Amino acid sequence: MIGIDFGTSNTAVATASGEVLRIDHGDALFRTVLFYPEDSPETLAGSEAIERYQDDNAGRFIQSMKTWLPSQSFTRTQLRERTLSLEELIAVFLRKVGEAVKQQGHTTEAVVLGRPARFSTDPKVDAFAEARLLKAAQLAGFGAVRFLIEPIAAALAYEASLKRDEVVLVADFGAGTSDLTVMRLGPRHRAQPDRSGDVIASGGVYVGGDRFDAAIMKQKLFPHFGAGSTYLPALGAKRMTMPTYVSSRLLSWNEMSLIREKKTRELIDLMLRSSDRKPAIEALHDLVMYNLGFRLYRAIEAAKVRLSTSTKTTLDFEEERISIHETITRAEFETASAHLIDELEACTDEVLSRVPAGLRVDSVFLTGGSSHVPAVRRLFARKFGEERLRTADAFTSVVEGLGRAAPMNFAAS
Structure with a gap:
């Protein structure tokens, strides 16, 4: 069981004990970016994507994928010979995260995934955005997925320090x-x-x-x-x-x-x-x-x-x-x-x-x-x-709480 904070700029992963995994070459923050080089069939994510892009920016550099989830106008984009939906694009990134998680001896069979308090003030648009994120997680090969609002996850991380x-x-x-x-x-x-x-x-x-x-x-x-x-x-x-x-x-x-x-x-x-x-x-x-x-x-x-x-x-x-x-x-x-x-x-x-x-x-x-x-x-x-x-730590409080919430979320199911 793990928690994943899929962020606009960074993504992070924590275990059920609240331990934040260092999933990007020793860094706890995995930059939420993809790079499709023009001269290579490979797809790069995180720091590798940034390094290749900065060395030779010929190709498609993609970031801030999360911000498009509520947008019904963003349906598909052309990448090389393929046309990908937003869900498929995010799945490419989440699959890279999952591979890094497995390299550290953990699995993505039970995942608590963070989401904003509101993707949109319109309840229908909010539900649409969450459904897209769920589909992306499923396409990435994640097993059971539960959502937790990000500020609640941060609250659970803070709660671990409270004596009253x-x-x-x-x-x-x-x-x-x-x-x-x-x-x-x-x-x-x-x-x-x-x-x-x-x-x-x-x-x-x-x-x-x-x-x-x-x-x-x-x-x-x-x-x-x-x-x-x-x-x-x-x-x-x-x-x-x-x-x-x-x-x-x-x-x-x-x-x-x-x-x-x-x-x-x-x-x-x-x-x-x-x-x-x-x-x-x-x-x-x-x-x-x-x-x-x-x-x-x-x-x-x-x-x-x-x-x-x-x-x-x-x-x-x-x-x-x-x-x-x-x-x-x-x-x-x-x-x-x-x-x-x-x-x-x-x-x-x-x-x-x-x-x-x-x-x-x-x-x-x-x-x-x-x-x-x-x-x-x-x-x-x-x-x-x-x-x-x-x-507390400005960048890992949410994911620590998502990880700590995993046992409760899956026990409740």
């Missing part, structure tokens, strides 16, 4: 979503096979690490790729501003490939000939045509992480005709991402509104990468007081 019963708000910040759950935890509840009765309220919002990264891109890097520049659409015509649909696709690594479509490529060629900021359009061209989006967003993410402990950092990125040396202050980052904090606060207030009057939240457990963002922590400190905030 508490009412806890668990906030799990992923790359794609932030999920919140208010739950009764502690020694008296720990042995219960069904914990659904301990959940007081839960909710989620599409505020995650990816959107914090996008905020930096929009606030600080858009000008480097031609945002606001002008060009001549035809001889004798008035100059036009670069369409916002081009720059907006830079906000999501997944959407950058859409700029390579014929119509947009032709527009970039036109802008290269007549732009008032030709070096920026050259940078845009190379970013898209040389598939450099993943590397750029790795640099953005690294700068964001540094801003958690420093008030100022420099983002350096030199590739092809792209030359970026941009100073970013924490204050600038917080201004750029203020709308995300507002969305997160609104979600928190909505969840708390469903907690019975008079019931006190004893502690707040923050986990996930964005729990380190100072503005996120300040939000919860302002609402509950710094003394009630708790943290």
Whole structure:
């Protein structure tokens, strides 16, 4: 029995004892990516996919597969000679994870698989997304599969350290979503096979690490790729501003490939000939045509992480005709991402509104990468007081809880 946290950016596996397996060449985090090289029939996943992609980016690099689960518009994609459904694509990745698990002497015959508190606010879409993930797990060769909401899994990991019963708000910040759950935890509840009765309220919002990264891109890097520049659409015509649909696709690594479509490529060629900021359009061209989006967003993410402990950092990125040396202050980052904090606060207030009057939240457990963002922590400190905030390993709390939940989930069946 194992628990698997299939994440937007990273995937992890834990045993029933809560031990996190090091499944990617000694690393506990298995990057949720696939790479299909053009010159080879093999399919690579995790760190191997990243290394090959960075050495020679000729091929298809696929990430953030989880974010497409609620999307009914994403049905199939062409890879080499095959057309794969999203379920088949995710199954390719999960099969790679399963192979790594088996190499460590464990099986995928009984799996507790994490899922967000909400794939969608629409119950039908939410059920559709879960059904797709279940089908992917089955196609990957997993045996019995049970789902557990990720913030509840994080709560179970935190519960292992409690010496007394508490009412806890668990906030799990992923790359794609932030999920919140208010739950009764502690020694008296720990042995219960069904914990659904301990959940007081839960909710989620599409505020995650990816959107914090996008905020930096929009606030600080858009000008480097031609945002606001002008060009001549035809001889004798008035100059036009670069369409916002081009720059907006830079906000999501997944959407950058859409700029390579014929119509947009032709527009970039036109802008290269007549732009008032030709070096920026050259940078845009190379970013898209040389598939450099993943590397750029790795640099953005690294700068964001540094801003958690420093008030100022420099983002350096030199590739092809792209030359970026941009100073970013924490204050600038917080201004750029203020709308995300507002969305997160609104979600928190909505969840708390469903907690019975008079019931006190004893502690707040923050986990996930964005729990380190100072503005996120300040939000919860302002609402509950710094003394009630708790943290643990930001990236493995969920999977530890999924693993610990496995015996109870399968015993209950």
